[in-house]
Amino acid sequence: MGWNSWNAFGTKIDEQLVKDIADAFVNLGLKDVGYEYIVLDDGWMGMQRDAQGNFIPHPEKFPHGIKALADYIHSKGLKFGLYSCVGDKTCAGYPGSRGHEFQDALKFAEWGVDYLKYDWCYAGLMNAREAYTTMRDALYAAKRPVFFSLCEWGDNQPWEWAKEIGHSWRTTGDINNCFDGSKDRYGVVQIVNLRDQEKLRKAAGPSHWNDMDMMEIGNGGLSYFEEETHFALWAILASPLILGNDLRNISQETLNLIKNKDIIAVSQDSLGIQGFKYDTVQDNIEIWVRPLINNEWAICFSNRSDKPSELNFEWNGKNIKDNIYNYEISFSNDKAYKIRNLYSHKEMGKTNKVLKCKLEKNQSLMLRLYK
Template sequence: MAPLKFVFVCGLWALAMALDNGLARTPPMGWMSWTAFKCEMNCTAYPNACINEQLYQKMADRLVLDGYKDVGYNHIHIDDCWMARKRDANGSLVADPDRFPSGMKALAQYMHARDLYLGIYEDYGLETCAGFPGSYGHIQMDANTFAEWECDYLKLDGCYMLPTEGGIGYPEMERALNATGRPIMYSCEWPSYLYPVQLEVNYTEIRQSCNLWRNFHDISNSWHSVLSIINFYDKWQDKLIPAAGPGGWHDPDMLIIGLDPGLTVDQAKVQMSIWSIWSAPLIMSNDLRAIEPQFKEILQNRDVIAIDQDPLAIMGRSVLNSQDNGVYMKPVMPTKNNATSFAIAVLNRHDNKAYTVQFALSRVGLNNTAGYQMKDLWSKQDMRVMKPSDTLKLSVPPTGISMLKATLI
């Protein structure tokens, strides 16, 4: 194996002023319907899998009863297909009366009674991606409606708009939300409509309007999709890292862990690890009523979640990348004398071959002379104290990952 050369450059999230609404000081966590349930509206044929108020209530109950809320998952996100096909006589949005008979305000209050937050979905274009009424021409009216319904989060999509219109529409909705006086976390699809047409992405501008933003294609329920997202973020990390920090986060899309059929256990650990290295939102899309215990354990791993939510709020980066393998590092607490602790993840992309890596800690910037207490975050086992000159050796299974924390001594 060729000698490994590791370089770590800390990104400064203060590159741009963040949206000043006091929200998303750490990456948000929760559950969203889209990847798992899409736009299923036939509640007669699919009573347990259609987009209706019972689905969101049941998932909220699972967050609370099954321990997800205790580890930080506290948002329930509605996606597309919740609306009636037309606005009412006053031009206001209306929830589908058959599938949401209690109305959105009642659903928000259901969440709030459980100390959860409700997220809702709209689109800046004339229509949503599924053909429901978009917000174009109704921005302030819709923002007022969401505030009146006591919603806590808005995901604004960009179907049926020109990519160049994002620079108008997304800031316009931010101003409208701010004018309501209600704190509403704001998720933008803005950059994800710019990269495919090779338009310049101005993260300074995006951070000033949005609390989180998508950059790449929607995730699908496959290992290939997860890898494509990782590859995109690896490619653009020097541009992405300076833009991430309290109040504004890159959103690589939903966690598909436990969505059947989909990722293996090892692959699920990859997604959870890399998303946490990136300080990404941890928003699940799965059926919490039927999730297998091993996937639930991955989603509720407090040590890995702590890496994602680390107060230093630095997006980690790839320090070594090849076609089959990658090493990722993220500075984390605790700190001492301007030195940080680190999370380290070693990814094996290969389908059927284990990967063994070894390197001295000093070669990846771990130079604290007193050493580091090493911990395997997936086995939850403390390892030995290692000095900068000591060699770390890891064996990683196919399509798997090892994730460690190196805590300053």
């Protein structure tokens, strides 16, 4: 859980901006609900390395250097993240880490880096597994604990090999500031549906997660209902909750959403099982579910039709089974579960009655079922 600079700012980052974001991060109470990382994405470095081959922070953007900034972030009780790339250049054309992996890892440790996002641009004919293993070994050798985030875009099926190398791996290309994107411009819907979620969820678990990219909540491209659904699906699918908006200018409505403790609890559930799509009912209402600790379940009803829909869901007789991890929940009128609405934080009765509500286009209903 944390914040990354890319979605809102691209390479237009500097020392004061990041300090201001860190201040807002704490003042808004994000640290108090579990967010902890401030991550600098592409564009923090200068265009050349020094005579010894070391990274040089961009002298105009970061005149006091990266360690001073990391120290400031740490003084706030937060963790500091940085970006690099497997190629000889980053995606934005700055120096990458190819051929400098162990040198860079030592520099990251010297600066106090706690999180490394490692991209896949200018990789040429490199083998992805070997390239990321090299940086993993470099981070180990530097002897500073670092969360290693593989940003390989899912091109080489990292869910099949990455859990021995890093803590999270991207499953798709970059997200865009929209809900319904296109084949080549991924919105929330494309990010969720591009890959076979059954294959992905087999690989996920505590300390190794499928990463559906930073969130676009608060960036103006989504309606509020779409932001709710975005947040709910990232929680159901156990994707890291990395914010990507300008925290200095955030609406109270959006702040309340990203601080929603009930949904955060689903995201951070200690059982550590990624959820899945259970069914599609009525007028294209998708049902996403996730087994939780203590035999509880999270359920998200998401209206994917292009018009409002009246949800009428009969619990009685339904049986939801996780065939991979062997969790199961069955509904009958004499064995009812309590229902909590995770958006309103209110109880909604039990599963012995038909669930009824109206869902606008792209709106969702996020529930927790418990005894």
